[in-house]
Amino acid sequence: MARAVTTRQKTINSLAAWAVGLLIFFPILWIFVMSFKAEGDAIKTPLEVLAAPWTLENYGVVQERSNYSRHFANSVILAFGSTLLGLLVAVPAAWAMAFVPSKRTKDILLWMLSTKMLPAVGVLYPIYLLFIRLGLLDSRAGLVVVLMLINLPIIVWMLYTYFREIPGEILEAARMDGATLHEEILYVLTPMAIPGMASTLLLNVILAWNEAFWTLNLTAAKAAPLTAFIASYSSPEGLFYAKLSAASTMAIAPILIMGWFSQKQLVRGLTFGAVK
Amino acid sequence: MGQIQLNQVSKSFGSVEVIPPLDLTIEDGEFVVFVGPSGCGKSTLLRLIAGLEDVTEGHVTIDGQDATEVVPAKRGLAMVFQSYALYPHMSVRKNIAFPLRMAGLDKAQQDKSVAQAAEVLNLTDYLDRRPGQLSGGQRQRVAIGRAIVREPAAFLFDEPLSNLDAALRVGMRLEISELHKRLKTTMIYVTHDQVEAMTMADKIVVLQAGVIEQVGSPLELYQRPRNTFVAGFIGSPKMNLIQGPGADKYGAATIGIRPEHIDINEEEGLWHGTVGVSEHLGSDTFFHVQCNASHEPLTVRATGEMALEYGAEVHLTPRTEHLHKFDAKGLRME
């Protein structure tokens, strides 16, 4: 039972937590502020930066000069494409493992997980070579497949844990009620699994959106998503803080919003059910 | 119609045989209860009849047709699950209509059947709610409604009342019995609660470790238990089973006497003992008596209120006409 907490105690808690929270969030806040300042003002002292006039011009400049929208589109295609493709492969697999478990189910799940632990750099050259041979270097199709493969274990795993929460008796009830396997999946399983699938989609879009090993190493100009585009600011010319901030704000804002909706799934998805 | 026959049906999981080959006939319109301690295979047996498990050997016959290889949906049976297994994303109306929808009935027919079932089960006001918004008893009724609308050859109940609290359980027990009287459809009911078995069944099947110990009407089982297991399992409180010298006198390895068949008084009797804990229920009083005939304390029932202090000396006399005698193998002696 919750015990009554004094207002004083609660005030102290709140102040401390808000202070820490703002401190941690500050760099993001600062990016956001900077993105609305002129380049010349952005390098001044923090107080001067705050006092400087606000402007939207950086967002326009980033759009024009660097084809920002194409990189953004690439990010969307890669993140959603790889996740949807992953769901397509993972849903049947997770369904089978959750509802028709066999002695090997656990081994298969753990083995799938182990592929996620493979350090990417260990297989960098083979993949690079295969991409060259198959003409996939700097292509969105190739990256969609790679991102799908690296997130597939997480997708299978998350779906599996969601599916397992659906009581088997309900599916048996459907069978007794005369539903065929096809109807059982369509009318009973799918509606019950949709929340879990949506959560899985959300988290894996985020992971794919932020993936920054393969996207940096397998793309050039054409298929580069935002991760690679932002990385091009590491060798800048002239003043660029405000532009970097504007580009960064646009790159992280959508995912930040999605991320706030998927806090719970984050734990489930990245700990493989080891923490509840 | 709903006659179900099991011929030499057995079930193994891997190398573990949970049900050795058994035969059983369930007549049309019977209310049959499978009862036994948990793990005795009663639910597995029910699921074999439902088709949710494959039989390892033997045949399941429904109304004279071999149904062994028939999928659950085509057996014409309806099942009520322990967890109710309602579809959480559908309204009560959709839940009840689901089997009809699967059978391809048109909307008007579906609505008519649902309305009828809802009327019978007092669910009319709840048809548009989701299962999550219902109480345990109401969920149970929805599960039954979903079974009724199919007009099945037989109803299968898998411990349907075990998730309800005690008061609701008694109410639902009556409702299910009434339903059976009205529909006259075969019902197979699985429970570990012998009170449910005794109060509802036309025929009780007592199972232990996958083996049928006895089949009979509640009174047959109460009056003539075939062995010590059934004797101890049926009846509440349990039958007193006495071994050793107390039993030798009657020429049996074990004798059984129910608490209600022992007379207790402070003056004289066959056995002699001291009163332990007494349980006063108002209508009856149960005494736990440590006596010279048995190592275990005996349970004795006295009708109405009777006051005996802890440690009081008493005399017990079994009514010999109600004495059950069992041989060394635990089988009933005639």
Added chain:
Amino acid sequence: MATQHSRSAARLMMAPAVVLLLGWMLVPLTMTLYFSFKKYLPMRGDSLANGLDWVGFANYARFVTSSSFWPSVYATLVIVGGVLVITVILGIFLALLLDQPMWGQGVVRILVIAPFFVMPTVSGLVWKNMFMDPVNGFFAHVWRSVGAEPIEWLSQASLPSLILIVSWQWLPFATLILLTAFQSLDQEQLEAAEMDGARWPQRFVFIVLPHLSRAITVVLLIQTIFLLSIFAEIFVTTQGSFGTKTLTYLIYQRVLESQNVGLGSAGGVYAIILANIVAIFLMRIVGKNLDA
């Protein structure tokens, strides 16, 4: 519950995922293993078509004897170790703090979790330029405002700087998991301990920490696996200079920058072995949990 029919359907449904992952694992792994025993310098004309020279374990030996090997092991250990210590300790305190009753709990949680969703290239670049730049960075301004000489973070204190950046990214993860673990702690256990006369520090040590131990282990293992392969943060900041060349980055340079595929592949095999050692422990925990 399963019937024969559903078993074969299940196998069919699992096939695509299993086949894809098997291919994804075996094909590149076999190639890496193959290259690691070969002399393979594409820039000097070696190619698969002309056949590669077998060099035995020479690449493996050269990788560990090269002058950059031990520094890279050191950098890796310092970064991984530093981030683990910081995120777990701060994570426990933060989780404890967030678990208290307060106003605006939801908003604070969001603020704390946010860095995890920032893409690595953004956080690397933003920290490098807007905070750690010795001339125009936020820290430089702050240092100057108190009359101190600004620090050249990424060259003078390169490892601590990287640890700071990466910790900022991973602290939310540790916090969130530990918070989840906190919330699953049975309050009655704490009340029972209180009735038994345990004061707050004792309750923390004897009840809370043991309850958290599994979550902490999971955080340690998962973070280790991800931290061993951090790449973008180094790529956009120091490019491996100033002693920040981790094992991952060293292998990357061998393979793609100096194009010594044989040598890099041998390094890759080491990295795979290292990751697997950590993974085995993680698997055992996850596997145990599957049975429960």
